[in-house]
Amino acid sequence: MAKTNAIDFLFIGAGVIGLNLARELKKKFPDSNIMVFEKENLLGAHSSGRNSGVIHAGFYYSADSLKAKFTREGNEQLREYCLEKKIPVNMCGKLVVTQNEREEKTLDELIKRGVHNGVSLDMITAEEAKKIEPRVKTLRRAIWSPNTGCVNPISVLKKLLEDAMCEGIQFRFGAKFLRIKSENTNTITVTTTAGDVETRFVVNCAGLYADKVAREFGCSRDYRILPFKGLYLYSDEKPGSLKTNIYPVPDMAYPFLGVHFTLTSDGKIKVGPTAIPAFWREQYSITENFNFEEMVEILWRELGLLVKSDIGFRNLAFKEIQKMSKNKMVNLASALATDVNPSQYTKWGKPGIRAQLYNIKTNKLEMDFKYEGNSRSFHVLNAVSPAFTASMPLAKFLAERINVLLQNSRGAGIVGEQIREAPHRPPNKETSL
Ligand SMILES: Cc1cc2nc3c(=O)[nH]c(=O)nc-3n(C[C@H](O)[C@H](O)[C@H](O)COP(=O)(O)OP(=O)(O)OC[C@H]3O[C@@H](n4cnc5c(N)ncnc54)[C@H](O)[C@@H]3O)c2cc1C
Numbered sequence: 157m158a159k160t161n162a163i164d165f166l167f168i169g170a171g172v173i174g175l176n177l178a179r180e181l182k183k184k185f186p187d188s189n190i191m192v193f194e195k196e197n198l199l200g201a202h203s204s205g206r207n208s209g210v211i212h213a214g215f216y217y218s219a220d221s222l223k224a225k226f227t228r229e230g231n232e233q234l235r236e237y238c239l240e241k242k243i244p245v246n247m248c249g250k251l252v253v254t255q256n257e258r259e260e261k262t263l264d265e266l267i268k269r270g271v272h273n274g275v276s277l278d279m280i281t282a283e284e285a286k287k288i289e290p291r292v293k294t295l296r297r298a299i300w301s302p303n304t305g306c307v308n309p310i311s312v313l314k315k316l317l318e319d320a321m322c323e324g325i326q327f328r329f330g331a332k333f334l335r336i337k338s339e340n341t342n343t344i345t346v347t348t349t350a351g352d353v354e355t356r357f358v359v360n361c362a363g364l365y366a367d368k369v370a371r372e373f374g375c376s377r378d379y380r381i382l383p384f385k386g387l388y389l390y391s392d393e394k395p396g397s398l399k400t401n402i403y404p405v406p407d408m409a410y411p412f413l414g415v416h417f418t419l420t421s422d423g424k425i426k427v428g429p430t431a432i433p434a435f436w437r438e439q440y441s442i443t444e445n446f447n448f449e450e451m452v453e454i455l456w457r458e459l460g461l462l463v464k465s466d467i468g469f470r471n472l473a474f475k476e477i478q479k480m481s482k483n484k485m486v487n488l489a490s491a492l493a494t495d496v497n498p499s500q501y502t503k504w505g506k507p508g509i510r511a512q513l514y515n516i517k518t519n520k521l522e523m524d525f526k527y528e529g530n531s532r533s534f535h536v537l538n539a540v541s542p543a544f545t546a547s548m549p550l551a552k553f554l555a556e557r558i559n560v561l562l563q564n565s566r567g568a569g570i571v572g573e574q575i576r577e578a579p580h581r582p583p584n585k586e587t588s589l
Pocket residue numbers: 168169170171172173174193194195196200201202203204205206207208209210211212331332333334361362363364365369385386387429507508509510511539540541542543544545546589
């Protein structure tokens with residue numbers, strides 16, 4: 157890239173996607189200057205620091221998906237990275253259990269997907285499952301995934317940030333992207349809470365705000381983020397009381413895995429997360445980060461879905477809202493393991509909110525990672541679970557998409573079937589994120 161004072165790549169968002177993608181672009185363009193703008197003062201304030209910390213093995217995802225393509229590889233790379241950086245990983249594995257015959261069919265489908273995705277899995281009997289975890293409950297069979305692990309996500313983010321800084325990537329924490337100010341032939345000036353900044357290319361990794369930022373650049377026209385809140389209920393049993401993660405068979409119609417037991421990197425037990433529709437994007441508690449404009453927009457969309465129920469939203473919402481009750485959560489958990497005592501499940505943990513993409517044309521929740529771009533900007537959309545696990549190879553792939561986009565930007569600017577050249581529109585003076 158030719159040098160002027162403009163920043164070559166301006167990133168929005170320092171979550172796990174922003175950090176990994178910035179590092180990959182730096183590898184591809186070693187002479188470029190990259191600056192990451194993060195609106196929070198704290199690392200991991202949103203999904204990347206509030207997730208279950210499960211390093212998924214990669215067997216849930218249909219063969220043609222980006223999730224299938226990058227999760228197994230991401231699992232290997234993240235575990236290697238943790239080993240190299242001395243970040244503790246609890247390689248406790250995972251059991252997927254069934255409660256009825258219908259679920260056994262899904263178990264077979266999961267094994268099929270796992271085999272296709274190159275994931276090491278075993279179909280085992282209930283007796284074999286009990287040898288792995290004596291407390292487990294399953295009908296006849298279960299899936300054993302030895303390569304599932306657990307990590308503290310904040311420890312990973314800290315090391316990624318350290319590495320990125322050593323590689324020459326600059327960070328501005330507490331600096332929020334607000335809007336496009338102006339554009340000329342080669343650069344674009346954006347307004348942030350830390351002032352106006354000129355750049356050649358914007359990379360949007362804004363998580364819960366990715367769709368909104370993308371629309372500022374003429375992208376994400378068909379998509380809106382619907383926030384789904386994940387609550388966790390902690391057990392006060394001593395670490396090691398469960399030896400492995402225990403998951404139910406998921407409802408394959410939704411991108412959520414159902415309430416399950418996960419272990420922390422130091423062996424504590426938590427149940428969750430839920431997928432409760434939130435009323436605004438960062439609604440971590442009843443009033444936290446209240447945003448009236450967002451609430452009206454999201455409530456309107458959620459009410460529309462309740463009426464139409466095109467994505468089974470009514471059933472989902474009804475089931476999930478009940479999980480705000482500790483008793484309900486404990487009840488669900490007790491279907492997966494024995495000796496689940498309600499008196500030991502008293503403490504809610506730090507909730508996370510999924511930036512789930514909803515397609516307003518098809519009225520469907522998007523199941524796979526998405527991205528869009530044009531000659532000036534690139535937008536990572538729907539970086540939902542397991543994007544933490546998949547983040548390293550996914551970032552490498554996205555950096556290559558950006559590379560191709562930059563090379564083609566004088567032509568059609570179309571890369572792959574998911575990049576759609578979005579026309580530039582004049583900056584919208586009214587919009588503020
Ligand atoms: C409850 C829950 C459980 C999960 N469990 C797992 C799991 O076990 N394993 C797994 O692999 N994945 C899991 N995930 C998914 C995983 O956490 C996400 O896929 C991943 O963290 C997404 O990273 P991100 O960088 O896109 O988003 P984020 O971490 O949300 O980062 C986006 C960043 O952008 C910043 N930002 C937003 N707007 C602006 C702006 N205007 N200007 C500047 N900065 C801005 C935000 O402050 C934020 O820091 C889970 C997610 C949730 C919510």
